[in-house]
Amino acid sequence: MFKVASWNLNSVRSRLTHVTTWLKAREPDVLLLQELKGTEFPSGAFESLGYESVAVTQKAYNGVAILSRHPMKTIAKTLVGDDSDSHARFLEVISKGIRIVNIYLPNGNPVGSDKFAYKLAWMDRLKRQMILWLKDSVPTLVGGDFNVIPEDIDCHKPSSWMHDALFQPEPRSRYRALLELGYTDAFRSLHPNEVGQFTFWDYFRQAFQHNRGIRIDHFLLSPTLADRLEGCEIDKGPRAQEKPSDHTPIIVTLSDLP
DNA sequence: ATGTCGCCTCATAGGCGA
Numbered sequence: 001m002f003k004v005a006s007w008n009l010n011s012v013r014s015r016l017t018h019v020t021t022w023l024k025a026r027e028p029d030v031l032l033l034q035e036l037k038g039t040e041f042p043s044g045a046f047e048s049l050g051y052e053s054v055a056v057t058q059k060a061y062n063g064v065a066i067l068s069r070h071p072m073k074t075i076a077k078t079l080v081g082d083d084s085d086s087h088a089r090f091l092e093v094i095s096k097g098i099r100i101v102n103i104y105l106p107n108g109n110p111v112g113s114d115k116f117a118y119k120l121a122w123m124d125r126l127k128r129q130m131i132l133w134l135k136d137s138v139p140t141l142v143g144g145d146f147n148v149i150p151e152d153i154d155c156h157k158p159s160s161w162m163h164d165a166l167f168q169p170e171p172r173s174r175y176r177a178l179l180e181l182g183y184t185d186a187f188r189s190l191h192p193n194e195v196g197q198f199t200f201w202d203y204f205r206q207a208f209q210h211n212r213g214i215r216i217d218h219f220l221l222s223p224t225l226a227d228r229l230e231g232c233e234i235d236k237g238p239r240a241q242e243k244p245s246d247h248t249p250i251i252v253t254l255s256d257l258p
Numbered sequence: 259a260t261g262t263c264g265c266c267t268c269a270t271a272g273g274c275g276a
Contacts, residue, residue: 204261
């Protein structure tokens with residue numbers, strides 16, 4: 001079994017004890033982190049738990065990292081297609097023969113702004129890469145915070161997200177296009193029609209207590225990896241703790257090669 | 259419009275991003 005988890009921490013500094021405690025309890029093989037929110041990355045804390053790490057950081061915003069209990073090779077730290085894009089949102093490694101890609105896709109609010117255009121362009125660039133990845137023999141997992149609510153079922157109430165960038169037709173059709181390439185949404189493929197399954201809840205108005213959330217953290221699996229899909233689980237535990245991130249971890253379980 | 263976080267600074271309050 002090979003377990004890969006993903007968690008948007010909303011500051012690794014503020015959530016260090018949350019993530020180390022969770023790693024000890026759940027022991028995933030790989031953990032993808034997003035929204036580190038700072039240049040410093042506490043690799044020592046993870047190394048002492050048996051995880052090597054690689055991080056892409058910037059001041060104050062964004063930031064992604066991959067932790068692994070197995071040797072990993074860094075392939076890329078930027079998403080190709082725009083040399084002027086300096087955001088820390090992309091990290092590609094190979095571990096255990098799997099291409100593991102960690103993304104923090106742009107939020108894109110407000111709708112119609114430059115940030116919205118950046119989001120759509122970023123998704124177009126991602127799609128081009130995901131096409132290329134299907135053409136080689138390395139099974140591929142693209143995971144992280146996609147900042148896209150794929151379907152109406154993925155939010156508690158569509159009308160309250162109608163004006164949000166995460167719910168607009170343009171990013172949603174681009175997300176569906178990734179599935180049409182042949183990638184599998186790990187969670188939804190195993191839990192079709194299951195309502196109320198979310199990975200993010202706003203901090204305000206007790207959104208978590210009322211389960212008013214959205215499903216925006218995803219794992220997309222290439223066909224050969226989808227054949228190995230055993231399970232996909234959202235762990236709501238960390239979101240219920242004191243001083244939580246607004247996201248909670250999602251874990252995908254893959255069978256070993258025969 | 260608002261709610262609540264976390265980061266940063268022309269810093270101890272306000273702006274930005276989410």
